[in-house]
Amino acid sequence: MKDSAIELEPNPIEKDYEDYICAFFQSGGLYVERSIIHRETEEILELDIITTDFESLGVERNLIEIKSSSWGFSEIFKVKGWLVYLKMDTGVFIVKKSRDSFEYFKNKSAELGIELIENCDLKKTEDCLAHLLRQKIDAPEIETLRYAYLIERNLLKSIKDLKKKFPNNQSYINADDYFFKINSGSFFSNNPVRRIRQVFETYIKYKNLTAKMCYELGSGKYNDKATYLSNNCYKSVFYNAEDSELHIALYIEHLARLTILKTCTEQLLRKHCAEFNDETFEESLEYLNLPQTIQRGLVKLVKEPYFHRYPVFWQFFTYVMGGFILLDHKEKEFEYISKNTEIPVEEIPRAFESFNVLFPKLDGWMAKIPNSNIEMHRFFPLPFCGLGANHRRSLHLSHLPEDEQTYEELSKILTGDKTYNDLIKWNNLGYRILK
Numbered sequence: 001m002k003d004s005a006i007e008l009e010p011n012p013i014e015k016d017y018e019d020y021i022c023a024f025f026q027s028g029g030l031y032v033e034r035s036i037i038h039r040e041t042e043e044i045l046e047l048d049i050i051t052t053d054f055e056s057l058g059v060e061r062n063l064i065e066i067k068s069s070s071w072g073f074s075e076i077f078k079v080k081g082w083l084v085y086l087k088m089d090t091g092v093f094i095v096k097k098s099r100d101s102f103e104y105f106k107n108k109s110a111e112l113g114i115e116l117i118e119n120c121d122l123k124k125t126e127d128c129l130a131h132l133l134r135q136k137i138d139a140p141e142i143e144t145l146r147y148a149y150l151i152e153r154n155l156l157k158s159i160k161d162l163k164k165k166f167p168n169n170q171s172y173i174n175a176d177d178y179f180f181k182i183n184s185g186s187f188f189s190n191n192p193v194r195r196i197r198q199v200f201e202t203y204i205k206y207k208n209l210t211a212k213m214c215y216e217l218g219s220g221k222y223n224d225k226a227t228y229l230s231n232n233c234y235k236s237v238f239y240n241a242e243d244s245e246l247h248i249a250l251y252i253e254h255l256a257r258l259t260i261l262k263t264c265t266e267q268l269l270r271k272h273c274a275e276f277n278d279e280t281f282e283e284s285l286e287y288l289n290l291p292q293t294i295q296r297g298l299v300k301l302v303k304e305p306y307f308h309r310y311p312v313f314w315q316f317f318t319y320v321m322g323g324f325i326l327l328d329h330k331e332k333e334f335e336y337i338s339k340n341t342e343i344p345v346e347e348i349p350r351a352f353e354s355f356n357v358l359f360p361k362l363d364g365w366m367a368k369i370p371n372s373n374i375e376m377h378r379f380f381p382l383p384f385c386g387l388g389a390n391h392r393r394s395l396h397l398s399h400l401p402e403d404e405q406t407y408e409e410l411s412k413i414l415t416g417d418k419t420y421n422d423l424i425k426w427n428n429l430g431y432r433i434l435k
Helices: 014-027 073-086 102-111 122-132 139-165 170-185 192-205 209-219 231-239 246-275 278-286 292-301 307-319 327-341 345-358 382-396 407-411 419-434
Strands: 031-039 043-055 058-067 091-095 114-118 324-326 366-368 374-377
Touching (some): 031 170, 031 307, 058 073, 073 091, 073 114, 091 122, 139 419, 170 209, 170 246, 209 246, 231 246, 246 345, 292 345, 307 327, 307 345, 324 382, 382 407, 407 419
Antiparallel strands (some): 324 374
């Protein structure tokens, strides 16, 4: 804890600026997808951000292109080309640098269905984006989200580096391919049913990725039938919070489940709004060609009054809350989650249960940690727990000056023999990965 703090770039550019802008959209109540690459024989394009606004009566997607350096008509027409290719009517182009005749460029962009937004003064970012958000942003959330995106980027870079360094390791190859296919590979299917099928096919193909990586690291051999972590792997990852490539696999597996929930929710909303009744809806699920357990789960989920907000709930729980709840402050944390996801406090247990509905686990996906007053999502990547631990300082100590919002102060309002130690352990892991 004596190490120097990792500071975010106050004047971000390029990827850091994309992260900065993306954090506003996510803190503003939207589901975000980032750095989506379309690759066939060669890489065709990379989308900065796609936002999805989940309403009870449907979904609205928006393409967001971001530029921190010089720009002109060539970049504007590039965005237009992407909109045509994706069959989307409108998009947003956010630029950090202004230029002469900006209003002229803005008007020409509008003719192409593109909203051009100038964001030269970062102090006015929220004002620039407010009309695109569902709710007011929160400064500590913006900071936590930017750190989360950095951790994500470092983890994904690590797997690419490991794949190059150990070209015969099948788990590293699979992890890299799994992430690409989940995050990008299926995105460009114009048919939503086809996208759901592609996501599920990838999920089934690479199921138990973490267990298979654990086996290969221990034995030097790849075993496609491995389904459990060894005691050594489990202890290293979850008890000791050691820096391990298994955290990368855990993150990719979690992201896959979240992506399945998101893509299915989009389809559920389309069917729900267009022709919903029990009989026609269940018939429509047959076309998805999904496992029966998943189909039964979807039939149950669509009847939940706030199922349309579950993707936003889980993304917020992943990147901001760190996949856990401090039971000493459960009521306050549920209220905080409710404010950010628009799910009433009394409905939050149902939101947590949604993972168990779609991906049944005998003991459920949430579990209390022994000797620690923490309830945690099972098999969650601990580097993100570290960010959630750090975020609790501002959440629960906001009444104190910022320099007094320390873990030592936080420990005074915690119970449980290991609660404080777990938070510190997770924080230190997140710090090492960010470093």
